[in-house]
Amino acid sequence: MRGWLRGAVGGLPPVYWYLWAGLLINRVGGFAVLYLSLYLTAERGAGAALAGLIVGTYGIGGVVGTLLGGVLTDRWGRRPALLASHLACTAVLVALALSSPLPVIAGLCLLLGLTQAMPGPAFVAAITDVVPAGHRLRAFNLQFWAFNLGTAGASLLAGVLARWSYPGLFLIDAASTLITALVIAWKVPETLGSTVRSGSSVGGLRTVLADRIFLAFVGLTVLQALLTSQTNTIVPLAMHDDGLGPGDYGLVTALGGALIVLGQLFVPAVIDRRRKDRVLALSMVVMAGGFAVLTVAGSLPVYLLAAAIWTVGGMLAAPPNAAINSELAPALLRGRYQAVFYLSFPLASFVAPALGGAGLEYFGSAHWMIVAAVGAVGAGLHLAAGPARDRRASAATPHATVS
Structure with a gap:
């Protein structure tokens, strides 16, 4: 068992594990979007069609955020892109918890999709930067595992917390996103090497x-x-x-x-x-x-x-x-x-x-x-x-x- 565990998770640099932990924390707390349509119908009085339209703006924001995150990852660097996207997402989630007009919520849903999609390219680029080529297969396997483990945890927590407070879901999601930003700020340096970054x-x-x-x-x-x-x-x-x-x-x-x-x-x-x-x-x-x-x-x-x-x-x-x-x-x-x-x-x-x-x-x-x-x-x-x-x-x- 010890040998298998070493083969599965051993040999990866410490920076990778901080990135991995940030991804897991973010996914476990990322349950607000799971109950977004229920929140709109049960708490804000939106009909099913309007709720679907508003939630659809999240997907549009995700497409834009993915492209924007990729560009900023290369232009700013991995660490600045990760910090900016997580901090912006934290602010959007707090605003969602405090907002009630449906047009405002629709705009914030668009921004939520954008800011939650932005870190994806930076996470993978940073992992690629720090993990030697021979270990990347295991590193990405663990990343996929963490993503699904976090999603499963989020689904379980969301079902319990939704009975307490829908705005509370957004605030707890904001807290987990902020914790991820703090982990990155504390332990993740810029991973795009200076000799590489000096190019264009x-x-x-x-x-x-x-x-x-x-x-x-x-x-x-x-x-x-x-x-x-x-x-x-x-x-x-x-x-x-x-x-x-x-x-x-x-x-x-x-x-x-x-x-x-x-x-x-x-x-x-x-x-x-x-x-x-x-x-x-x-x-x-x-x-x-x-x-x-x-x-x-x-x-x-x-x-x-x-x-x-x-x-x-x-x-x-x-x-x-x-x-x-x-x-x-x-x-x-x-x-x-x-x-x-x-x-x-x-x-x-x-x-x-x-x-x-x-x-x-x-x-x-x-x-x-x-x-x-x-x-x-x-x-x-x-x-x-x-x-x-x-x-x-x-x-x-x-x-x-x-x-």
Whole structure:
């Protein structure tokens, strides 16, 4: 057990663990957005349509915040971008707790999405800066684990605290965000080395958007995200059609979260020293298999089996996805590269329900074979694109890390 633990978490620099702790604290306290729609209807008198529209501004802010966070990460540095975004988010959350007019709340929801999305590129860029290439797979695996562990904790706490006070949710969320900022201010130095920072990020987003190898990787990530997005958009509809209720869907999602929390730390031992393109291809095949099971679903046990399969596929994909992103991004543009990579997920969250809803309506259970086919195609494309990515990663020049 001691040897396994060393293999799972050992050898990572102290700065990484402070970044990891900040991410975990922020996620555990980040429950306000989970109950935003209920807060608007129960406390502020908004109808369902208006509440949905207001919450939608959070997603718009997230897209803008991701791009802005990427640019600021490269221009200002990792530490200033992290501190500015967390402090701004703290202020927005306090303002939400104290505001009652719906137009004001809508504007603050937009700002909340923006400020909560901004730190993402900086976190990943800082981890890439401080963790040696040989340990990044484990580092990103632990980051994914912390994110899901924090999300699970937030879900549990939110259900209890919402009965006490909705504004209290915002204030506690603000407190956890502020604590994260203090941890970063206290223990995280600027990780973009001074010799690297003395250069200039010529080209900016234009350079990212002209990088064909990277854009091909982003496109494949979109395919994977399309599969993942089915689980929280189309799967609930299919379960409803099969006569299963919200509580049954809650069990399906809880199973996925439990598998990640309990099993993610074992993933590095399974995929370490294996080619990333093959791991990602296997991930897509496993996820495709999970959705193929849904063609014969009609009862809760079958849905639980399918969820277990596609969750394992997603667990395999998270570390190599982040590691490949870090390998393809030049040090001066890591924030921008990460921002473009992150946009895969809001894009998929828009496309998946739009196409998936129509697919389920017109094709019925055959829709899931189409989803499985997308996964199989993605697996083949990963194998085809892998050699070019590997050559690019091998040609990358190491840069200075902590200044």
